[in-house]
Amino acid sequence: MITMQGIHKSFKSVNVLKGVDLEVEKGKVVVIIGPSGSGKTTLLRCLNVLEHPTKGSISIQDHHLDFNKRIPKHKIAAFRRLTGMVFQSYNLFPHMTVLQNVMEGPVTVKKENKATAKAKAEKLLNKVGLADKKDHFPSQLSGGQQQRVGIARALAMEPEVMLFDEPTSALDPELVGEVLAVMKELAHEGMTMVVVTHEMRFAKDVADEVLFIDDGVILERGAPEDIFTHPQHQRTQQFLQLIE
Amino acid sequence: MYLTNSNEQWERLFNIAIDALPPMLEGAIFYTIPLSIISFIVGIVLALLTAFARISSVTPLQMIARVYVSAIRGTPLLVQLFIIFYALPAVGVTLDPFPTAVIGFSLNVGAYASEIIRAAIQSIPKGQWEAASSIGMSYRQALFRIILPQATRVSVPPLSNTFISLVKDTSLASLILVTEMFQRAKEVAAATYEVLFVYSLAALLYWIICFILSILQDRMERRLDRYVSTN
Ligand SMILES: Nc1ncnc2c1ncn2[C@@H]1O[C@H](COP(=O)(O)OP(=O)(O)OP(=O)(O)O)[C@@H](O)[C@H]1O
Numbered sequence: 001m002i003t004m005q006g007i008h009k010s011f012k013s014v015n016v017l018k019g020v021d022l023e024v025e026k027g028k029v030v031v032i033i034g035p036s037g038s039g040k041t042t043l044l045r046c047l048n049v050l051e052h053p054t055k056g057s058i059s060i061q062d063h064h065l066d067f068n069k070r071i072p073k074h075k076i077a078a079f080r081r082l083t084g085m086v087f088q089s090y091n092l093f094p095h096m097t098v099l100q101n102v103m104e105g106p107v108t109v110k111k112e113n114k115a116t117a118k119a120k121a122e123k124l125l126n127k128v129g130l131a132d133k134k135d136h137f138p139s140q141l142s143g144g145q146q147q148r149v150g151i152a153r154a155l156a157m158e159p160e161v162m163l164f165d166e167p168t169s170a171l172d173p174e175l176v177g178e179v180l181a182v183m184k185e186l187a188h189e190g191m192t193m194v195v196v197t198h199e200m201r202f203a204k205d206v207a208d209e210v211l212f213i214d215d216g217v218i219l220e221r222g223a224p225e226d227i228f229t230h231p232q233h234q235r236t237q238q239f240l241q242l243i244e
Numbered sequence: 245m246y247l248t249n250s251n252e253q254w255e256r257l258f259n260i261a262i263d264a265l266p267p268m269l270e271g272a273i274f275y276t277i278p279l280s281i282i283s284f285i286v287g288i289v290l291a292l293l294t295a296f297a298r299i300s301s302v303t304p305l306q307m308i309a310r311v312y313v314s315a316i317r318g319t320p321l322l323v324q325l326f327i328i329f330y331a332l333p334a335v336g337v338t339l340d341p342f343p344t345a346v347i348g349f350s351l352n353v354g355a356y357a358s359e360i361i362r363a364a365i366q367s368i369p370k371g372q373w374e375a376a377s378s379i380g381m382s383y384r385q386a387l388f389r390i391i392l393p394q395a396t397r398v399s400v401p402p403l404s405n406t407f408i409s410l411v412k413d414t415s416l417a418s419l420i421l422v423t424e425m426f427q428r429a430k431e432v433a434a435a436t437y438e439v440l441f442v443y444s445l446a447a448l449l450y451w452i453i454c455f456i457l458s459i460l461q462d463r464m465e466r467r468l469d470r471y472v473s474t475n
């Protein structure tokens with residue numbers, strides 16, 4: 001479903017991604033782990049072209065982007081529609097209520113009519129357990145609640161793939177569970193997910209595959225049991241020891 | 245004279261005030277206030293266009309915006325008004341003093357306000373642009389739906405300052421023959437020789453107008469603060 005081939009990304013002279021290949025099958029959950037600065041965020045941002053890879057190609061379903069050539073804007077826009085992104089710092093729209101945040105994409109981008117979008121948004125808010133907060137502004141919510149709105153906002157665009165960039169790392173420990181629970185539920189419903197996280201429990205319980213990325217390359221990949229219990233690379237071992 | 249016969253003196257000033265107020269209020273209502281409002285509105289439209297040009301990735305647009313802002317900020321407003329006042333007839337455009345003044349003040353507001361708006365837009369965290377793109381918004385949709393509404397909140401205080409300065413600056417229009425409030429005050433002062441008193445009266449009127457404006461600013465800020473943290 002997702003294929004990344006030879007993705008390189010450099011900022012000016014700094015090479016951040018140095019040839020990343022990635023395959024994700026439909027309905028699978030891939031967890032990406034790795035040290036700070038290794039390129040996890042950059043990789044995820046390349047997947048929805050918030051960051052333009054310097055080289056390589058990405059396909060999602062039948063959409064194909066070859067970054068060795070110039071890509072027209074409308075192709076990028078169409079491609080981006082396939083993915084939903086959940087940010088570490090939520091990035092909710094502070095001037096809109098929770099309901100408006102979730103409706104914004106369908107109404108403004110997809111031109112859905114307001115009543116349909118509202119009904120759908122309410123259903124999604126119900127699903128993330130926030131139906132009663134729909135008329136609040138983001139500033140009136142806890143971090144965990146904001147992040148669940150973030151997930152609902154992304155889902156409202158009906159993406160094929162959900163991308164999560166450390167969705168719980170800005171949260172107080174007691175709020176992490178509520179967000180992970182929503183993500184687990186999504187996984188069980190068969191959503192294809194690429195998740196950058198250091199929540200090892202989540203990775204063990206939910207991931208079909210774990211990738212360890214170090215210094216811009218995927219150093220090791222495998223089933224969570226394998227990676228966590230007998231990592232092959234010394235770097236992976238060191239990293240896992242550090243976060244235990 | 246003031247000390248020996250203060251009662252009579254007060255009565256005289258009172259009478260002058262009674263005589264001076266109608267023409268000055270007329271100047272305020274028919275010139276100062278409309279000149280301020282129209283110039284501000286046109287100026288804000290110009291400022292938005294200039295700010296968009298500044299943050300666009302089109303180099304020629306950026307350059308035009310930069311030169312415009314630099315020229316307006318680098319020259320005195322009075323000189324700008326004079327140039328417009330004398331330049332327009334020279335190229336065959338004859339306008340009344342009032343529209344001439346509107347052009348001058350609008351250009352001025354446009355330059356200053358564009359910098360305020362640009363700074364406000366750039367103060368919105370990058371994550372907001374990214375969140376907007378991540379739900380598929382185009383640049384324009386993100387700008388108008390997500391960024392500008394938030395930038396508006398940030399720019400209300402500095403834009404209010406611009407507006408208040410503009411109200412006071414319109415007194416310069418007296419020098420290009422606009423019969424606004426200060427021009428009227430000058431006429432009364434010349435006729436009565438009570439220069440200090442009449443000009444003080446003018447100052448008081450400007451102050452009252454600006455005071456009302458700052459109350460409106462307060463209200464607007466409070467309205468826009470709805471979504472700012474309450475916990
Ligand atoms: N816009 C940018 N300009 C320049 N350098 C950047 C930019 N974005 C990221 N980098 C650099 O790329 C490297 C990888 O960054 P990235 O954010 O992908 O790491 P990460 O694995 O997500 O780290 P963390 O765990 O801290 O979030 C870092 O060295 C970072 O400084």
Ligand SMILES: [Mg+2]
Pocket residue numbers: 040041042165166
């Ligand atoms: Mg990161």
